[in-house]
Amino acid sequence: MSDEPPVLAVDGLEKHxxxxxxxxxxxxxxxxxxDGVNFRIDRGEALGLVGxxxxxxxxxxxxxxxLEEPTGGEVRFEGTPIEKFRGEQLKSFRRRAQLIVQDPNEAFSPRMTVGEAVAEPLRLHxxxxxxxxxxxxxxxxxxxxxxxADVDRYPHAFSGGEKQRIAIARALVxxxxxxxxxxxxxxLDGRVQxxxxxLLDEIRREFDIAVLFISHDIDVVRRFCDRIAVMYLGELVEKGPVAEVLDSPAHPYTRVLLGSVPSLDPGDxxxxxxxxxxxxxxxNPPKGCRFHTRCPEVIPPKDVDVTQEQWRAIAALRFTVETGELPEPLAPDRQGQSTTAETVRKEFGLPSSLSDPLAERAVTDAAAAIADGDIDGASELLADAFPTICERETPTVVDLDGQSAQCHRYDPEKDAEPIPWN
Ligand SMILES: Nc1ncnc2c1ncn2[C@@H]1O[C@H](COP(=O)(O)OP(=O)(O)OP(=O)(O)O)[C@@H](O)[C@H]1O
Known part of the structure; x- marks a missing residue:
C-alpha cells in the first residue's frame, strides 16, 4: 500500500x-x-453520495x-487542509478540483463560443x-x-448530452x-445518460481522477462508483463498497432508500x-438516531411484549402523531364526525387488542385522545409508554467488515435486545 494521502479526506465536515x-x-x-461527515476518496476512485x-x-x-465556507470539520486535499490554501496554492486547488453540475445550461455564458468556454479555465490559470x-x-x-470544428459554435446549438460533454471537456482541460x-x-434521458x-468513467480511469459522484439514482451509482456513502439529514449513515452496500444494505435507512427504487425487486x-x-x-433533526422517527427497525422498549408487526404499527402511530400529520381519515377537520378509537387502530393496522396489558392500555388511551382531537395528549402518552434507545442515544459508527453503519442494531456495546433482522 502506498503512503500517499487520499486525494480528498473529509473529517467531521459541518455546514450550518x-x-x-x-x-x-x-x-x-x-x-x-x-453535520459531521467523514469520508475519503483515493486517486482514481469514484465515491457515490446518495440520499x-x-x-x-x-x-x-x-x-x-x-465554494461554501464550512462551519466545522476539516477537508484535506492531498493531505493539506484546504482552508490553508492562499494565493497560488488556492489557484492551483481551484484548477485541480473541478465541479460538474446537473444543468449544463447554467455552466455556460450564451455569449461565449464552445472554444472560449472550454479554454476559459486555461486562460484563468x-x-x-x-x-x-x-x-x-x-x-x-x-x-x-x-x-x-465545434470550437466556433455556441452552446445553445448543442443538445443537453452534448452540453454535458462540453462541461466535462472544460473540467478536463x-x-x-x-x-x-x-x-x-x-x-439527460436514458441513452444519452x-x-x-x-465517458466520465473512461476519463476517470484513464487520468486516475478521484470522483465524488452525487446522485439520487441508485442504478447510476451502482454502474459508475466503487464505493457509496448514504446520507440522511446531514449525516452519513452507511458507507462501503457499492456492491456490498447495495446487495446487503446494513442501515435501515439504506434499506428504505433502496425500497423506493423502481427497478429493484419489490419482493426483496x-x-x-x-x-x-x-x-x-x-x-430541527430528531435526537438520538436521526432516522428513528421513520425507521421500520426502531428498537422497542425491553418491557414491551408485542410482535414485530405490532411494534411497527405502534411506532408508526407514535411517530405519525408526533409529526401532527395524521392520515386523511383521522385528519383534525374530521374530528367529531367519524373518527373513533377503532378507526385509529385500523388505520395503523393495530389489532383490536394487544396481549401486553400495559401496551394495550397506552394504545387504547392514545386512540381515545386522537378520537377526541387531543393530538398532543396522544403524543405524550405514546412517548411515555414507548420510549426507545434510538431517540435517547446517538448511535456510533460500527465497522462491519469494510461496510460501516451508524445504527444501534449493530453495536455490541448496546444491550438493546433488537428484534432479529428480517
Ligand atoms: N444557502 C442556504 N441557506 C439556508 N439553507 C440552505 C442553503 N443551502 C441549502 N440549504 C438547506 O440545506 C439542506 C441541504 O440542502 P442541499 O441542497 O445540500 O441538499 P441536497 O441533498 O443536495 O438536495 P437535492 O438532492 O434536492 O439537491 C436543505 O434543507 C436546504 O434547504
Whole structure:
C-alpha cells in the first residue's frame, strides 16, 4: 500500500446555515445541512453520495470545493487542509478540483463560443498562448466525443448530452485530480445518460481522477462508483463498497432508500418501507438516531411484549402523531364526525387488542385522545409508554467488515435486545 494521502479526506465536515429573524437578523436557529461527515476518496476512485432531496449532498459538494465556507470539520486535499490554501496554492486547488453540475445550461455564458468556454479555465490559470489553448481545446473536444470544428459554435446549438460533454471537456482541460459531479446525468434521458456516464468513467480511469459522484439514482451509482456513502439529514449513515452496500444494505435507512427504487425487486425482504413519509427538518433533526422517527427497525422498549408487526404499527402511530400529520381519515377537520378509537387502530393496522396489558392500555388511551382531537395528549402518552434507545442515544459508527453503519442494531456495546433482522 502506498503512503500517499487520499486525494480528498473529509473529517467531521459541518455546514450550518443560520436562520435569522427581524430587521437585526437575530439568529433563531440553524439549518444543519451537513453535520459531521467523514469520508475519503483515493486517486482514481469514484465515491457515490446518495440520499433523499435536501439531505445535504450539494452542500457537501460545495463545502469540499471551498465554494461554501464550512462551519466545522476539516477537508484535506492531498493531505493539506484546504482552508490553508492562499494565493497560488488556492489557484492551483481551484484548477485541480473541478465541479460538474446537473444543468449544463447554467455552466455556460450564451455569449461565449464552445472554444472560449472550454479554454476559459486555461486562460484563468495563466496560459496566455492562444494558439496553444486552441490546440488543447480541439484535442479535449475530440476526447469527449465532439469535434474540433465545434470550437466556433455556441452552446445553445448543442443538445443537453452534448452540453454535458462540453462541461466535462472544460473540467478536463486543466488536468484535474478531483471531479465533483453533482447529478451530472439526471437532466439527460436514458441513452444519452449512459453515454455521458461511460465517458466520465473512461476519463476517470484513464487520468486516475478521484470522483465524488452525487446522485439520487441508485442504478447510476451502482454502474459508475466503487464505493457509496448514504446520507440522511446531514449525516452519513452507511458507507462501503457499492456492491456490498447495495446487495446487503446494513442501515435501515439504506434499506428504505433502496425500497423506493423502481427497478429493484419489490419482493426483496431486505427492502423496507419507512414508518412515516414525513422527513424531519434539518433545522430541527430528531435526537438520538436521526432516522428513528421513520425507521421500520426502531428498537422497542425491553418491557414491551408485542410482535414485530405490532411494534411497527405502534411506532408508526407514535411517530405519525408526533409529526401532527395524521392520515386523511383521522385528519383534525374530521374530528367529531367519524373518527373513533377503532378507526385509529385500523388505520395503523393495530389489532383490536394487544396481549401486553400495559401496551394495550397506552394504545387504547392514545386512540381515545386522537378520537377526541387531543393530538398532543396522544403524543405524550405514546412517548411515555414507548420510549426507545434510538431517540435517547446517538448511535456510533460500527465497522462491519469494510461496510460501516451508524445504527444501534449493530453495536455490541448496546444491550438493546433488537428484534432479529428480517
Ligand atoms: N444557502 C442556504 N441557506 C439556508 N439553507 C440552505 C442553503 N443551502 C441549502 N440549504 C438547506 O440545506 C439542506 C441541504 O440542502 P442541499 O441542497 O445540500 O441538499 P441536497 O441533498 O443536495 O438536495 P437535492 O438532492 O434536492 O439537491 C436543505 O434543507 C436546504 O434547504
Amino acid at each position: 446555515y443560520p436562520i435569522t429573524k427581524g430587521l437585526l437578523r437575530r439568529e433563531v436557529g440553524r439549518v444543519r445541512a451537513v 433523499e432531496s435536501g439531505c445535504g449532498k450539494s452542500t457537501t459538494a460545495l463545502s469540499i470545493l471551498r 495563466g496560459m496566455d498562448d492562444s494558439d496553444r489553448r486552441r490546440e488543447i481545446v480541439a484535442d479535449v473536444l475530440e476526447r469527449v466525443g465532439l469535434s474540433a 486543466v488536468n484535474p485530480d478531483l471531479i465533483v459531479a453533482d447529478e451530472p446525468t439526471s437532466a 449512459s453515454d455521458v456516464l461511460a 425482504r431486505t427492502l423496507e418501507k419507512p414508518l412515516t413519509d414525513t422527513v424531519p427538518e434539518p433545522a
